[in-house]
Amino acid sequence: EIVLTQSPATLSLSPGERATLSCRASQSVSTYLAWYQQKPGQAPRLLIYAASNRATGVPARFSGSGSGTDFTLTISSLEPEDFAVYYCQHRSDWPPGSTTFGGGTKVEIK
Amino acid sequence: EVQLVESGGGLVQPGGSLRLSCAASGFTFSSYEMNWVRQAPGKGVEWVSYISTSGTTIYYADSLKGRFTISRDNAKNSLYLQMNSLRAEDTAVYYCARDGGYDSSGYYFAAFDIWGQGTMVTVSS
Numbered sequence: 001e002i003v004l005t006q007s008p009a010t011l012s013l014s015p016g017e018r019a020t021l022s023c024r025a026s027q028s029v030s031t032y033l034a035w036y037q038q039k040p041g042q043a044p045r046l047l048i049y050a051a052s053n054r055a056t057g058v059p060a061r062f063s064g065s066g067s068g069t070d071f072t073l074t075i076s077s078l079e080p081e082d083f084a085v086y087y088c089q090h091r092s093d094w095p096p097g098s099t100t101f102g103g104g105t106k107v108e109i110k
Numbered sequence: 111e112v113q114l115v116e117s118g119g120g121l122v123q124p125g126g127s128l129r130l131s132c133a134a135s136g137f138t139f140s141s142y143e144m145n146w147v148r149q150a151p152g153k154g155v156e157w158v159s160y161i162s163t164s165g166t167t168i169y170y171a172d173s174l175k176g177r178f179t180i181s182r183d184n185a186k187n188s189l190y191l192q193m194n195s196l197r198a199e200d201t202a203v204y205y206c207a208r209d210g211g212y213d214s215s216g217y218y219f220a221a222f223d224i225w226g227q228g229t230m231v232t233v234s235s
Contacts, residue, residue, distance in 0.1 A: 053217055
């Protein structure tokens with residue numbers, strides 16, 4: 001079973017700053033890696049799929065990179081609405097449909 | 111509007127059962143693989159179960175140990191989760207989530223592009 005480890009657990013930044021979030025897989029997942037944003041009381045929202053593709057409606061300040069075991073979500077300049085929890089996720093080919101989420105990174109206002 | 115709406119959550123005693131439903135609208139439900147995902151209070155997101163478009167391929171998280179059953183009715187545009195032998199640790203918000211399939215450029219999403227608002231399940235005596 002693939003394990004996803006996110007770091008740091010908490011990131012304290014100010015609006016306008018750059019945020020860099022990491023997700024490391026216990027074994028190669030190719031580019032089958034997605035990122036989600038979750039705000040309090042809301043369902044997760046897909047931001048990035050296939051490691052680097054922005055989902056529909058996601059602002060260009062969000063970007064994803066990486067392949068294999070190391071992935072990064074970058075927010076180029078934090079807006080007030082970007083302070084939230086971010087999860088990475090891997091959907092496996094086998095067993096079919098098996099999915100793993102990382103533990104999450106909270107981006108909080110400094 | 112593409113939408114998923116869960117229902118069926120509530121308070122249940124340990125050892126009890128509950129059936130969750132997820133009503134889909136705004137898209138061709140039968141063309142999409144579906145999932146259940148849960149989130150315990152103050153905790154991270156945990157994948158629960160997957161079902162293929164036809165319902166013939168199903169998979170569960172190992173932690174469930176056969177207590178949950180996922181199913182779908184494509185004629186009714188609905189997804190279900192039958193939960194038996196419930197435990198306190200099953201207390202969570204349960205979300206249904208659509209598997210994105212392929213985008214317009216042919217990239218495989220391998221991700222959940224549409225989520226419901228969630229339904230709360232509380233297991234307590």
